[in-house]
Amino acid sequence: MIQVKLPDGTVKEYSENSTAIDVAQSIGERLANAVVAAEVDGTVCDAFRPMKEISGSSELSLRLLTDRDAEALGVMRHSCAHIMARAVMRLWPGIQLAFGPTLPHGFYYDFGLEHTISEDDFPKIEEEMKKIIKEEEPFERFSLDRSEAVSFVNEMDQHSKAEHIETGLADHGQLSFYRQGEFVDLCRGPHIPNAGKVKAFKLLSIAGSYWKGDTGSKPLQRLYGTAFFSKKDLKKYLEQIEEAKRRDHRVLGKKLGLFQINPEVGQGLCLWLPKGATIRAVLEDFIKVELTRLGYQPVYSPHIGRVELYETSGHFPYYRDSQFAPLFSHDAGQLVDFWVRKLEEESLSAEDEEIFFKSSRVMNCDFEFPPGASREEKIEILKAWEHKNERYLLKPMNCPHHAEMYKAMPRSYRDLPVRLAEFGTVYRHEQTGELNGMLRVRGLTQDDAHIFCTPEQVEEEFRITLDLVKFILAAVGLDNFRVQLSLREPGSDKYVGSEENWERAENSLRKVLSDSGMPFSECEGEAAFYGPKADFMVSDCIGREWQLGTVQLDYNLPERFKLEYTGSDNQPHRPVMIHRAPFGSMERFTGMLIEHFAGAFPLWLAPEQIRVLPVSDKTLDYANEVAAELRKNGFRISVDTRSSKVNAKIRDAQLELIPYMFIVGPKEAEQTAVAVRDRIDGDLGPMPLADAIAKLKQEAEERLVRQVAESSFSGIEGQTEASNEY
RNA sequence: GCUAGCGUAGCUCAAUUGGCAGAGCAUCGGUUUUGUAAACCGAAGGUUGUGGGUUCGAUUCCCACCGCUAGCUCCA
Missing domain, CATH: 3.30.930.10 (Bira Bifunctional Protein; Domain 2)
Structure with a gap:
């Protein structure tokens, strides 16, 4: 018998091989159906695994995890990754499984496959996944010792997994596997009891990756997806992705005229437009x-410096690949630089060297190699020449x-x-x-x-x-x-x-x-x-x-x-x-x-802080007076001099996310007042110009942040890179 | 750099299963003189990213390049 302590403090006795599902069953049928995973002695684990095996003790504590528990979501997503891999395997036999961990907002699975998956394949894969989920087949766990495990995965032609057991898991005596129907995968788990627990899922994107992240090794395809316990949650998540796209700084930067990255100027070179x-x-x-x-x-300090400066600091040539190529004052600089590197790599043929030497003569180089000079001597001579001539680096730090x-x-x-x-x-x-x-x-x-x-x-x-x-x-x-x-x-x-x-x-x-x-x-x-x-x-x-x-x-x-x-x-x-x-x-x-800020900068940072909107051309003169007064007080402002309706001017200023609008008509002109409109709270009514200036001056000086767009994803909790794989 | 996808007017997007490339917004010209989120009329705007190929004909199909996007790798 084992003693199981539940979160409410009660302790119950169960037979030796009882699982969390057995415990749930003893409480009620509905709870047993709702259980997704379990937490035994603080460890998240399979609900269908004997609890004693996990705890190692006959006295243990148990928490049943249902779709309301954050931990359960990660478990379900990892199971969904298995289901996805199974679906891909059914559609394209010969898949080489790599890793498929859970992510904060979903999961992915890496695999090698002849067929290149594109987004057009997603509906097909999703259809197959739906079939698997509908069948509600259980996940089963079993362990093998090392040699059994290696021959087992080799039998399944999963050679990456075999390699991983030999290298990454060298210290594991026993290896666990999860079987779901015909699909078996080396996996640490835990998993949901059966595929039916996945209620809503979606494939998101496809990307390339490499076995264990090594660019030199075989390329893999990475399929991203996400899953939730309800269609509503999935829909909410997808809407939040859309919302995130709307506040993308590249989109807003263009719309609000903050900055530009222009291919004509060059990749990754930012043009700061006046507002940015x-x-x-x-x-x-x-x-x-x-x-x-x-x-x-x-x-x-200047934007360029001698290469020797960075040789002293050690940044050159160590970070050469991520630096712009050096600037040489001598025409042959590039040639000699390349020459030295080829010599250092010992990859320069005698014929090529002869060409280099002739070229250097054409370019008026004044060095000579003594007859029978060694590789080292040549490098030394070339480097001495380089040091005599100026070489500059665009400042990397x-x-x-x-x-x-x-x-x-x-x-x-x-x-x-x-x-x-x-x-x-x-x-x-x-x-x-x-x-x-x-x-x-x-x-x-x-x-x-x-x-x-x-x-x-x-x-x-x-x-x-x-x-x-x-x-x-x-x-x-x-x-x-x-x-x-x-x-x-x-x-x-x-x-x-x-x-x-x-x-x-x-x-x-x-x-x-x-x-x-x-x-x-x-x-x-x-x-x-x-x-x-x-x-x-x-x-x-x-x-x-x-x-x-x-x-x-x-x-x-x-x-x-x-x-x-x-x-x-x-x-x-x-x-x-x-x-x-x-x-x-x-x-x-x-x-x-x-x-x-989703583009809505607080007053102190806003590129245009106030816009003065004359009601008609008749109050243009007063609007300009107000503008002059605002400028005198250090505000960044403009006047909307167009002859359109106030409504249109307000709409434009609002869309440009300008913090304050001062609307001026004959009434305001008479009393040296302004009708203040706040981007956030709307119409604040008329107030004397001096008061309005004092109010905004204070807000700017205090660097008040009145409006921060809520982080779209704050509501969704997920595990941070839980690796369910070994 | 690698894998995949994308590239049509300043912006957002249509259309052409290979046959005269179209709309809204923005722009410009006029009318309008306006009170808290879009006044009206008109005009202009394009070698469909670039270069090749296939074809009677390519923006559409094919190839290469350039650029962008997502991810991988990287980030002193």
Whole structure:
């Protein structure tokens, strides 16, 4: 017998092999039908599996999960992924199963298949899935030991699964499988009792992927879908996706004339149109005031720098693939650069080298190879030539420039921390497929700064910086964020700096984050190679997380640039560098904000804050007087001088999401008043112009955020990347 | 870069099963002088992303390229 404790505290006895469904049965037939999964001793599991097997004890606690429990949704979605794979297998035999995990809003399944699935195939697949669901066949679980499992999956021709058992699951003695009809899959589970529990589902999209994410391995097809316990929930979800599309920053950016990314200008190169540029300028002014308050000093650096600068910092050639190609002042620069790389790769034939050499002569190069020169000697000669000629890189980051500025004068411990700030524009040659509106671009401006401090000051500087990021996010009402503390990967040698420094840095960051009370998670292996970092992950309206602000510790660059300060002991010491960017980049931050506000910016950020609407041409003169007064008070405004009806002018201003309209006619002109219309609350009635100005001035100065479009997805809870697979 | 899909007027979208490319909004010109979400009349706007091919004929079918979108990989 086993003792089962239920959530209400009652304890009941059941026979040895009882399942959660048996327990539900003993309570009532309807409950037994409603059970989707179970939670035994806090672990979500199959409702049809003997509870003792899960708990390992004869005394256990049980929670029955029905369609009202969030945990049940993830279980059902994973079962739906199996059903989808089964349907695809029926339609196109020979499918190679890979992985099929649950996602926050759905699921996917990766598989290899000769036939290329397109969206036209979705109805067919969905039809087959419906058939499977209608049959309500049960899911069954069984385990095999390692050797049995390998031969079992090989018998089924699922060789990827066999490989996974050998590699990824090397430490598992027993492997579990789930069978549903003719479909069997290596899977950790849990699953729903039978396919009939899936009440509403939809295939969403198809994409390419790779076995275990390795681009060098075999390509797979990834089929995305989602499932819910009711048709209503599914419909709601699909409507929310539509809503998310409507507030897409690319759509709004075009409609509101904020920015443009124009193929004629170049991929990923953002053109800030006047209205978008205004928002950016306001944000920059806002942050500049804070930086001055915190003792930062402004600096400027050019958009290009010598390649040698980045060789010193270590960014070249390490990040060569994601940088724009160097600019060479000598015609043969490109040739020699390529030549060196071919020699380094040892992939240059004698004939090709002869062509290179002839070409270099044509291009007036002055180097010679001594007879019988070795590969190394040739590289040395070519590199010496390169160093003699100018090579520039479009600035991929600002740090090396700031490091040089630190070195511009001798530093004493009394001067530290030195905080150098710059809105620095950098260029990165991101892969074409990575580009995404303003959120991922090739030319971006970081609200960058580097703090040079003593090791003892790190903690305090980190704390101040965290507060700054928090303050700035709060100012725009972005409060849906978490901090990710990125640490070393234990045992890896890809990091620079001493063990002691890393230990100290990681502990400092952890301590400050704990003290701050901010929610944070630790992530091993995500650190930069030069130090640990804290990244602000902010959620957008379609549940995507974007890394905005970042604070990073760096022990590497001070070393490479030989930065020093004189300590109180009159000895040279090495400072620590803190890289930080509260917005991340102006592009990404503004893009996020457009979606966050769904284009309806608060008064302090709105590109056009007030529009003056004369009722007719007869009050144009007064409208212009009002406009002059508003401009004098620093507002960004315009006057709608068209000869159309007030209704039309209001409609246009409303659609352009302008926070306030001042409507003026003969009545207002007589009393130096304005009829105020609020974008949110509508007509506020007439008030003296001076009062209206005072009211809006206050609202702008307080940076009041009155309206934040609700996040569409806030209502839907899902597991974050639950991996039901092994 | 990879996989799949898409590309028609400034914008949103029609149409052509291969046979003169069409509407609304925006724009421009006129009429209208207007009170809290769309006044009326008219005009203009296109080598259907680019380049090839098949065809009597291609915007439609085929190929390549460019760009966009979703996802993968990447993000100092």
